Amino acid sequence: MRRRNHTDSIPRTMDQVEHKTPPHDAQAEQAILGAVFKDNAAMAAVRDTIRPQDFYLEQHQIIFEAMVKLADQGVPIDLVTMMDHLDSAGLLGEAGRVSYLCQLIDATPTAENARHYARIVRGKTKRRNVQRTIEWLQEIALADRGDEEELEAVLSVLIREVRQGIDKNPSLNFIGDFIDEAAEHLDGKYDGLPTGFPEFDYKLFGLAGLTILGAAPKVGKSVWALNVALNVARKGGVVHYYDVENGRPLVMRRLLSNFYSKTITQLKNERAWQGVAKTDFPTAIPGFHLCTEHAGMKPDVIHREAQKIEGKDVLIVLDSLQKLPPLEKQRRDSIDRWLRELEQIKHDVKITILLISELSRGEKETHYRNPTLGAFKESGDIEYSMDMGLQFTKAQGESGNMILHCVANRTGESGPIATYSYQDFKYWRWAEVPQRGGAGMGDRA
Template identity: 25%
Template sequence: MAKQENKKNSTKTITENDFGKMPPHSIDLEETVLGQLMLEDDIVLNTIDILKPASFYVQKHQKIYEAILSLTSKREPINIQTVVEELRKSNTLDEVGGPYFIAQLTKKISSSAHIEHHAKLVAEKFIQRELIRVSSEIQERAFDTSTDISELIDFSESEVFKVAEGNIKKAAAPISQIMEDALELIKKAGENKNTYSGEPSGFSDLDKITSGWQSSNMIVLAARPAMGKTAFVLSMMRNMAIDHDIPVAMFSLEMNSVQIVNRLIVSETAIQHNKLRNGDLSENDWKNLYEKTKKLTAAPIYLDDTPALSIFEFRAKCRRLVDKYNIRCVFIDYLQLMTTTTASSREQEVSLISRQIKAVSMELQIPIIALSQLNRSVETRTGNKRPQLSDLRESGAIEQDADLVLFIHRPEYYGLMVDDEGNSTEGLAEIIIAKNRHGATNTVKLEFIPEQTKFTDRNFINQLPDITSDFDTDSPAIQTFASKMNTSKETVFNINPDKPFTPDEMEF
């Protein structure tokens, strides 16, 4: 008996191996959807964003759906007669089984009810088949020992991402539901003790304009090299994490994590960078180092220095960071160093990266601040050399996708030591808000401290003119100056300092 059962199991296994498994599909569901589409003209609008011809497993079903879509694009009615005629025009009527097969599709259907549900089931079967196809290709490449492992990982990520991107859609929602969400956000903003609805940057004048970095926003921060892009981002990260206890993450493609931390230490302790690099610290420096870095060590800052980070890796890492650490803001240093394997040109690659960063910010409902390079036209420009939106490097898509575009401009770097009004530009850093999809554009003035590679709010005292040169520094701190009215014998009012006023002179 046991021998017979073993033989039976063996036969079953051989059968499965010989014939394999059928790909997920449902012919009945596909025929149901096609039949329902020919019952009512407008019902096809409920399936256009769910199904495409390739979603159908049977090839003749694909051709019938293509004919239905063709009729829809020409705004013609959809029924048995029009579909048959459209198939006849494309010489595919016989391939699908002729008019008889088309007529049979509607005979099984009594109404078009639940067509969206049926269409989603057909779409799910297609996604399953696509994942099986992709996994088979990945498996085949993985067995090839000559395949580069990095290329294999990139291929796997991009192919799975294509399946997800092309088939996961968000349905339209009624305004009543969206209104509830909007009112809830307004209510939370009113209950918020802070004055900003978004995540504060720690720079008061900047936050007054932006109300903080808003969720689902993509913010592009661009500047020429040596303007202080990384320093500005690190100052902002420090403000958000230490002063406001906001978990933040930074993807650094230009510097490793240790270098990033060293710059944060310099900013926090004011110890010179070369002293830290050489370890040439005095006893007071060591004391200051340990004391000032306590808050920095405990801050919710997460660093990732993966080189040549792909957009697919970035998406996966962001999801994990949000799930695990509740990250509320992400920084990228910088956008042009990210990679993707699906673009045919550099401009298309940057465009794809920009669009996907925006998609990730919307998916995870967090602001993402991406640093970007500017082209050389800024350097050749005459005058104040202030950057413009047209200076964004390699792709106009960056400007289109971004909710905010900020530029860093330091006139002092270009040797412009006074502004148009004659004020000193020493230490001045202008944050130019060139694009703001949800508010006004403006320019915010900050203080740049090069010794600490640090940005701070610009202190009002720094904007006052230097008047100490008008005084003798060796004289006492308090000085008395006589009024000219007491020394002059004649004034514009003809007043004698030694003679009292008469009643006639006191008309006022």
């Protein structure tokens, strides 16, 4: 798989730009990698300055990203561990194989200058960003489209990007510069993925970032996540659904029941649906992909698969956090590690992640009535990692309905969000109870 560099999407509009290699320093990139091999302490000296994406050469991106992962795991970074990691991820060939790794070590005389090399590489990244922005300006100038106000707005944004690319740190901006951006956000132009539940989408602008959903056992949190995933796929989005909780047969039965509005018993007894299911079912949700095998549920594998579809409406669902394959010896450490890895995936690939979590069993009835952030099982890093936290509680009275609460939200409303009925649960489908003032994301003016 080819990784995307900063300059991959640059529009070429002039011959002299077409053939000019973007700014980079291959020797400085090699020196950083060689320095880390020679002295792992060099990693701490460079990580606060550069990221894998700052390397211009693809094989250097792959190697440095592997170094970061090994460092996060507390694994020494040497030729043996690097070969093992890259080989397990299927990236050894793209990284240049053993001969190139040895070349990096031999070509670096000392690890003492690693921080200086990192500054050089970061500087080249900024220059590539400036080049990209200037070329976009050329594209706009030569294109015969857009009115004057639109061009001025675009120019304002791109000029700020040039300044940020040159400055050591992103420049401070006048608050008035962001009014239009804020207005567009409120108008729904930067909403998250529509869930298919109008009240939820109206109040929370859809699903975005890393969202963690918790509830007591057997309440229906997996079904809610499946409903959301099915709706995203029906709208043309891409879904990667990882399930270690229920298994492939059960997930498929629920999907088919929901899709055809038939109970599991009806699906079993009626055969007519099978004749068309192989064509109309996948045709309706072509972007839905399911994984129930532990081998496919590794952070680097999930990351790599997500990178293949970057830029689309993408939802990753994981069910559930506490049952994901362990990454550390201690359960709590493994959960915290998973959360860090998912955060990194979210930031790197700009996708939406819905993660299902158990609640602390000892407080089951309390959480049924009073949702709290601390209710999430092993909640240590959860509250710091999530962009949004959701929990189901029982509605008062005899209705049997469930209320979905937002217990944490970086970008908007919290508190009771929507009420759900079990009336269609025989089809493994939640029914959102209409509330006054509710409107779908697409219905807002």
